[in-house]
Amino acid sequence: MELLDLKKQGIDIKEQIPLSRYTFTKTGGEAEYLAFPKTTDEVEKLVKVTQENKIPLTIIGNASNLIIRDGGIDGLVIILTELKNIEVNGNEVTADAGATIVDTAFTAANHGLSGMEFAAGIPGSIGGGVFMNAGAYGGEMQEAVKSVNVLTRAGEYKTYSNQEMDFSYRHSIIQENGDIVLSATFSLKPGNKLQILDHMDYLNALRRYKQPLEYPSCGSVFKRPKGHFVGPMIIKAGLQGKQIGGAQDSTKHAGFIVNKGGATATDYLDLIHLIQKVIKEKYDIDLHTEVRIIGKEN
Numbered sequence: 145m146e147l148l149d150l151k152k153q154g155i156d157i158k159e160q161i162p163l164s165r166y167t168f169t170k171t172g173g174e175a176e177y178l179a180f181p182k183t184t185d186e187v188e189k190l191v192k193v194t195q196e197n198k199i200p201l202t203i204i205g206n207a208s209n210l211i212i213r214d215g216g217i218d219g220l221v222i223i224l225t226e227l228k229n230i231e232v233n234g235n236e237v238t239a240d241a242g243a244t245i246v247d248t249a250f251t252a253a254n255h256g257l258s259g260m261e262f263a264a265g266i267p268g269s270i271g272g273g274v275f276m277n278a279g280a281y282g283g284e285m286q287e288a289v290k291s292v293n294v295l296t297r298a299g300e301y302k303t304y305s306n307q308e309m310d311f312s313y314r315h316s317i318i319q320e321n322g323d324i325v326l327s328a329t330f331s332l333k334p335g336n337k338l339q340i341l342d343h344m345d346y347l348n349a350l351r352r353y354k355q356p357l358e359y360p361s362c363g364s365v366f367k368r369p370k371g372h373f374v375g376p377m378i379i380k381a382g383l384q385g386k387q388i389g390g391a392q393d394s395t396k397h398a399g400f401i402v403n404k405g406g407a408t409a410t411d412y413l414d415l416i417h418l419i420q421k422v423i424k425e426k427y428d429i430d431l432h433t434e435v436r437i438i439g440k441e442n
C-alpha cells in the first residue's frame with residue numbers, strides 16, 4: 145500500500161502545503177504530504193503506511209508551540225485537529241488529541257468540574273498539552289491527567305497512567321518515545337460552576353494584560369532556568385524590542401517573540417540564537433527553548 149492509496153480511500157491528504165498556514169507564528173516551510181485524519185482508524189492506517197514505506201512521520205496538534213524551519217518537512221505531517229471529541233463521565237473528562245485545551249477546560253467548567261482552570265487560555269491541543277505537560281498560573285497537565293491513550297509508531301495501542309507519563313516541567317515521556325497521543329482522560333473534582341468560570345475569566349484577563357496576544361507568536365520561547373526568570377534577564381541584557389527581519393522580542397512580554405509582519409522561521413531562529421548567546425555571555429546561563437523546533441534548513 146502506498147501513501148496516496150489512502151487518499152483514494154477518502155483520507156484527507158494534501159501535497160506541498162505551506163505549514164505557515166497552521167503555525168501560530170505564521171512561519172514555516174512546506175509539508176511534503178499533509179494529512180488530517182478524522183478517526184483513530186485513519187491515524188492507524190497513516191502510521192502503518194509510513195512504517196511500510198519508510199516515510200518520515202511528524203505529528204502536529206494546534207501548532208502553537210512550534211517553529212518549523214523554512215525548508216519544511218519531508219514525508220508525512222499529520223495534523224490531529226479533526227479528532228476533537230470531548231466526553232464527560234462523572235468527574236472525568238476524556239478529550240481526543242485534537243480537541244483544544246481551551247474547549248476541554250470550558251467543558252469541564254460547564255459541568256461544574258474543577259481542576260483545569262489553569263488551562264483556560266493555553267491555545268494548544270490536548271495532544272500537544274500532554275506532550276508538553278503544559279501549565280500556567282500554578283497548574284500543570286500533570287495534576288489533572290488520569291491516563292493517556294497512545295498509538296506507538298509500531299502501530300500498538302497503549303494506555304499510560306499518570307505515573308507512566310513521567311511528567312516534569314514541560315516534559316512527558318512522549319517527548320522520548322515518539323508515541324502518538326490519541327486521547328487523554330482528566331480526573332477532576334466537583335466544584336461551583338460559576339466560581340470555576342469566574343476564575344477562568346480572571347486568568348484569561350491576566351493573560352490579555354500581560355501577553356502580546358495581538359500578534360502571532362508561539363508563547364514563551366524559553367524554559368525557565370532554575371532560580372531565574374527569562375523576561376527580566378532579557379530586559380536587563382537590553383534585548384527587549386530587538387528585531388531581526390519580522391521577528392521581534394515582544395515589547396509587552398520579553399519572553400515572547402512576535403511576528404510583526406513577514407517574519408520567517410529563520411528570523412525567529414536568528415533572534416533566539418542571539419538571545420541565547422547574549423544571556424550566556426552576560427549571566428553564564430544556558431537558555432533552552434520551550435518551543436519545539438523541527439524541519440529542514442532552507
Ligand code: FAD
Binds near residue numbers: 265266272361364
Ligand atoms: P504543537 O505546537 O502542535 O506541538 C508541540 C509538540 O507536541 C510537537 O513536538 C508535536 O510533535 C507534539 N505533539 C502535538 N500533538 C501531539 C500528539 N497528539 N501526539 C504526540 N505528539 C504531539 N504553553 C504553556 O504550557 N502554558 C501557557 O500558558 C502557554 N501560553 C501560550 C500562549 C500563547 C499566545 C501561545 C501561542 C502559546 C502558549 N503556550 C503555552 C504554548 C502551547 O500552547 C503549549 O505548549 C501547547 O501545549 C502546545 O500544544 P499544540 O497542540 O499547539 O502542540
